[in-house]
Amino acid sequence: MEFELFLTRLVQGINNGAIYAFLALALVCTYRGSKALNLAQGELAMICTFVSWSLAANGVPLPLAILGGVVVGGLSGAAIERTLIRPLGRDAHYSVLLVCVGLFLAINALAGFIWGGDPQSFPAVVPDAPDDFVPVMGVRLRYQQLVILVVLLVLVAALYAVFRYTRFGLSMRAAASNPDSASLVGVRVNRVNAWGWVLAGAVGALLGPLIAPSTTLSTSMFFTFIIYACAAATVGGFDSPIGAVIGGLFIGVTENLVASYVGFIGDSLKLTVALVILLVVLMVKPSGLLGTREVERV
Amino acid sequence: MSLELQGVSAGYGAGDVLHEISLDVRPGEVVVILGANGAGKTTLMRAVSGVIPRRGRILFEGKDISRTGPEQIVRLGLAQVPQGRGTFVDLTVEENLRTGALSRRDSARVNEDLDRWYTTYPRLAERRRQKAGLLSGGEQQMLAVSRAMMSRPRLLLCDEPSLGLSPRLTQELFASLRSINEEWDMSMLIVEQNAAIALGIATRGYLLEVGTIARAGSADELSDSDAVRAAYLGY
Numbered sequence: 001m002e003f004e005l006f007l008t009r010l011v012q013g014i015n016n017g018a019i020y021a022f023l024a025l026a027l028v029c030t031y032r033g034s035k036a037l038n039l040a041q042g043e044l045a046m047i048c049t050f051v052s053w054s055l056a057a058n059g060v061p062l063p064l065a066i067l068g069g070v071v072v073g074g075l076s077g078a079a080i081e082r083t084l085i086r087p088l089g090r091d092a093h094y095s096v097l098l099v100c101v102g103l104f105l106a107i108n109a110l111a112g113f114i115w116g117g118d119p120q121s122f123p124a125v126v127p128d129a130p131d132d133f134v135p136v137m138g139v140r141l142r143y144q145q146l147v148i149l150v151v152l153l154v155l156v157a158a159l160y161a162v163f164r165y166t167r168f169g170l171s172m173r174a175a176a177s178n179p180d181s182a183s184l185v186g187v188r189v190n191r192v193n194a195w196g197w198v199l200a201g202a203v204g205a206l207l208g209p210l211i212a213p214s215t216t217l218s219t220s221m222f223f224t225f226i227i228y229a230c231a232a233a234t235v236g237g238f239d240s241p242i243g244a245v246i247g248g249l250f251i252g253v254t255e256n257l258v259a260s261y262v263g264f265i266g267d268s269l270k271l272t273v274a275l276v277i278l279l280v281v282l283m284v285k286p287s288g289l290l291g292t293r294e295v296e297r298v
Numbered sequence: 299m300s301l302e303l304q305g306v307s308a309g310y311g312a313g314d315v316l317h318e319i320s321l322d323v324r325p326g327e328v329v330v331i332l333g334a335n336g337a338g339k340t341t342l343m344r345a346v347s348g349v350i351p352r353r354g355r356i357l358f359e360g361k362d363i364s365r366t367g368p369e370q371i372v373r374l375g376l377a378q379v380p381q382g383r384g385t386f387v388d389l390t391v392e393e394n395l396r397t398g399a400l401s402r403r404d405s406a407r408v409n410e411d412l413d414r415w416y417t418t419y420p421r422l423a424e425r426r427r428q429k430a431g432l433l434s435g436g437e438q439q440m441l442a443v444s445r446a447m448m449s450r451p452r453l454l455l456c457d458e459p460s461l462g463l464s465p466r467l468t469q470e471l472f473a474s475l476r477s478i479n480e481e482w483d484m485s486m487l488i489v490e491q492n493a494a495i496a497l498g499i500a501t502r503g504y505l506l507e508v509g510t511i512a513r514a515g516s517a518d519e520l521s522d523s524d525a526v527r528a529a530y531l532g533y
Contacts, residue, residue, distance in 0.1 A: 167400060174386050174397045181384030184347060185449065186372040186401030292388045 004138040015145045017252020022207045023229035024244035029200035032176045033193035036096040040103035042222025047111045048073040049208030070205045077201025081194045122212035159241045231278040237291020300485040306354035308345040315341040328486045330496040333506035339489040343457040347378040377451035383442040387431030398448025415444035436467040456488040493530035
């Protein structure tokens with residue numbers, strides 16, 4: 001009985017962690033190339049989810065509606081990179097961060113303007129009634145949560161394979177590692193970085209419709225997730241997709257177990273647990289668990 | 299003519315570093331550009347490879363490339379070994395070499411070339427799976443040269459290849475540049491502070507002083523010239 005409870009809490013942690021990891025994956029995609037921490041990533045995902053919702057509400061089959069949102073996400077990513085990020089130049093880290101904060105507010109306001117402030121319910125891609133779960137060792141694995149986890153794992157495996165084994169991936173990694181050398185060997189660095197934003201926009205737009213059935217669709221649905229995602233990416237290493245996933249799951253599981261077993265923390269101090277993990281990682285290993293340490297030979 | 303510069307000026311923002319430079323490299327030649335720190339040697343390299351904006355005419359095999367970007371220039375057959383080697387430190391040695399072939403379309407023959415450079419530099423072969431940032435300075439320089447050669451260029455620019463290398467490694471490196479020149483009939487433009495060793499493999503040379511060509515001549519003429527001796531050879 002004790003053990004079953006523990007497993008249930010573990011699975012809850014994994015479910016939350018998968019969401020953090022998913023969004024962190026999108027953060028990693030832009031960070032690798034442009035070195036931009038896109039704080040507006042969650043808002044971009046949110047507005048794309050509204051697009052999917054509108055499509056679905058107008059009779060488009062749900063999978064196609066989600067695909068529509070994903071396409072909008074990718075295109076928006078490219079547009080943002082081209083018009084707001086690239087003109088600032090390669091080393092304008094703080095300006096880029098400020099632009100992202102501005103973008104956060106702008107997208108949030110735009111979504112409120114178009115779709116209003118009321119939360120909407122979002123249809124689930126798989127049956128999501130109370131009895132739609134697989135029981136494993138007494139723990140309920142809900143279909144919807146399994147879908148998120150599976151999509152996440154497939155995505156990270158695909159990204160890893162692309163980065164590791166394709167010419168395009170090699171170009172991306174070269175551009176991230178040393179932009180000047182990369183352009184000397186023929187990599188079109190700006191174009192490669194733009195693809196990072198396309199990927200990020202699409203990944204975020206895929207996450208939104210997967211979580212919206214349980215969080216409900218609203219302009220504030222990503223507010224806390226983006227903080228968790230930043231923490232996950234920091235823990236895992238901002239330039240490592242696999243690190244982002246490990247970081248996300250680690251934070252999700254740890255905060256849930258701590259909140260369950262340490263009396264005074266409970267649900268109200270959950271986010272604090274994530275921030276403590278973040279702080280410890282920053283002090284002990286600033287580049288994250290799997291991130292690239294900045295080394296320079298002089 | 300492999301490379302021809304006609305009245306090229308370039309700089310960074312405020313004011314020019316290079317003033318109306320004219321020089322040429324004939325096919326198969328090794329041309330060396332000597333100059334002190336701050337003479338504009340690296341700026342010259344960056345102007346030719348398209349990394350910085352420049353004015354004047356730069357002809358590569360007769361084609362004007364003075365408005366072409368670096369990504370395109372390498373595709374035309376002009377590769378650069380950048381100053382400080384420009385290693386992709388967090389990629390493996392083999393991945394670094396493969397980036398050199400990113401500009402190529404004939405991916406089937408890339409592996410052949412890879413083996414060729416592993417044979418030339420066995421130390422790279424031993425460390426092919428290691429992160430390139432862990433290589434010694436000399437090994438990174440070999441890597442930079444082979445990476446540039448992986449694009450199958452017809453003209454190789456080398457920016458201060460001896461930088462940070464011991465005298466023995468510098469000797470080895472220049473010996474291998476000479477054999478690349480001979481085996482591949484590779485035209486080369488080398489910028490170097492170490493005049494003695496660079497003139498040793500060069501056909502001709504130019505002396506760059508505060509952004510202008512102060513002197514030009516065959517390698518022998520430059521070695522014998524009092525000005526070069528006093529300033530760069532130290533005897």
